[in-house]
Amino acid sequence: MMFRDEASIEVIAGKGGDGVSSFRREKYVIKGGPDGGDGGDGGSVLLVASSELNSLLKVGRAYRYSADNGRPGGPRKCTGGRGQSRRVTVPVGTQVFDADEGTLLFDLAHEGDELLVAKGGQGGKGNVRFANSVRQTPNHCTPGKDGEHRSLNLVLKIFAEVGLLGLPNAGKSTFLSRVTEARPKIADYPFTTLDPQVGIAKVGDYDTLVLADLPGLIEGAAEGAGLGHRFLRHVERCRVLLHLVDVSPGATDEPAEAWRTLERELKNYSEALYKKPRIIVATKHFEDEGSAERLEDLRQAVTEASAEGEQPARVHPISSVTGEGLSELLSLAQTLVREEVDRAQGS
Incomplete structure (x- = not known):
């Protein structure tokens, strides 16, 4: 089996789902108020240390790791679903560096160590969030925010007594x-x-x-x-x-x-x-x-x-x-x- 102790990867967290502008529409309700729900948060990307791996070969082959976007909000104050996060398995002993700054972010030195490397974007706000005593029927809603996007350098230092x-x-x-x-x-x-x-x-x-x-x-x-x-x-x-x-x-x-x-x-x-x-x-x-x-x-x-x-x-x-x-x-x-x-x- 080939061995690799260095890898460069790109991690992209999911975008937050958009908030929705909608109004309550039911029989016998003449003027329903706002009921647009929030968008769901985007999924994050995490690195997880596992002793089942002893090389960065598999990790480096994929190169780009993306999490799912959050779902948009819905009527009746329904919040959109959260985007599924992406968990990337790396060998125990992997050091994680920011590729742009060259700084060490974390040393995944133990089995099960986790590091959040790209946080998912926050979901947007539905129009129900903007209703108040003065503005009772707002049309305004906000889009979801972009997830974090960064480049990483991974360096493996093997563990042996x-x-x-x-x-x-x-x-x-x-x-x-x-x-x-x-x-x-x-x-x-x-x-x-x-x-x-x-x-x-x-x-x-x-x-x-x-x-x-x-x-x-x-x-x-x-x-x-x-x-x-x-x-x-x-x-x-x-x-x-x-x-x-x-x-x-x-x-x-x-x-x-x-x-x-x-x-x-x-x-x-x-x-x-x-x-x-x-x-x-x-x-x-x-x-x-x-x-x-x-x-x-x-x-x-x-x-x-x-x-x-x-x-x-x-x-x-x-x-x-x-x-x-x-x-x-x-x-x-x-x-x-x-x-x-x-x-x-x-x-």
């Missing part, structure tokens, strides 16, 4: 497919992950952990290189980060340098993102001879950086092929997630 980061071919997709039921595309070439992939891992007998495999990071991502900001914004909602670094002898990059690139791009993009707790995951460690020395180089680089005041992190070796180190890694990640939840609730 743990985000997987790494340079291309670091082994993120293989790891996700091994510990969850997710089946991302896996191949021996860079950028097999072009869209976020989400899976749920079982931790122990009862706990679960939601993980997101995000597109491979490259040098300059913080400035928009590669998938740039589209990639990094998805990390903002993750509580814990796993930095996957290939320590096998066949890796393109030296492990220590690959790790430094990840750290540098996070820090350049956002200080808050850089300060998130993380585990440095040494991938493919048990699969090739010679990885032990490269693992030790990585550990030394992380230790030296921590001593110099950089963000501290633990290095944990795994093999997604043999399964070694996977259950321990998930337990460590779960512990960090719980600590972050407790910290957030206590603040």
Whole structure:
């Protein structure tokens, strides 16, 4: 299934129904008074967050969303029917921006969150509204008002407890497919992950952990290189980060340098993102001879950086092929997630 994390839409609320000018006409009533009813209000357009969607693809395809107009009033003081509102379902985690001003209107961060984005026009007044002691038979009535019409930009930031980061071919997709039921595309070439992939891992007998495999990071991502900001914004909602670094002898990059690139791009993009707790995951460690020395180089680089005041992190070796180190890694990640939840609730 294709993924889309941005969409531009137009929302048009319904026009209010017109008020009516009419007079009471009945047998034996020679001079019936005014009895024109009000028009009904136009329908509104609302955005509703649902966990059943994980992409803005369907939302963006329709582009224009309109609500129904209100019905005109009728004789005998009958009020016209209200126009039916339009409810547009979007994924949980969708941010709504005014396209003209660029301002954030709302963050639909929870299941069932609703946002009124275009209010229906008010129904017009019937002539019965204008009768008074001086003017007892007014002909005057008013038309319904137009509904709101606006353009919106939608931006999706996926929700996951743990985000997987790494340079291309670091082994993120293989790891996700091994510990969850997710089946991302896996191949021996860079950028097999072009869209976020989400899976749920079982931790122990009862706990679960939601993980997101995000597109491979490259040098300059913080400035928009590669998938740039589209990639990094998805990390903002993750509580814990796993930095996957290939320590096998066949890796393109030296492990220590690959790790430094990840750290540098996070820090350049956002200080808050850089300060998130993380585990440095040494991938493919048990699969090739010679990885032990490269693992030790990585550990030394992380230790030296921590001593110099950089963000501290633990290095944990795994093999997604043999399964070694996977259950321990998930337990460590779960512990960090719980600590972050407790910290957030206590603040």
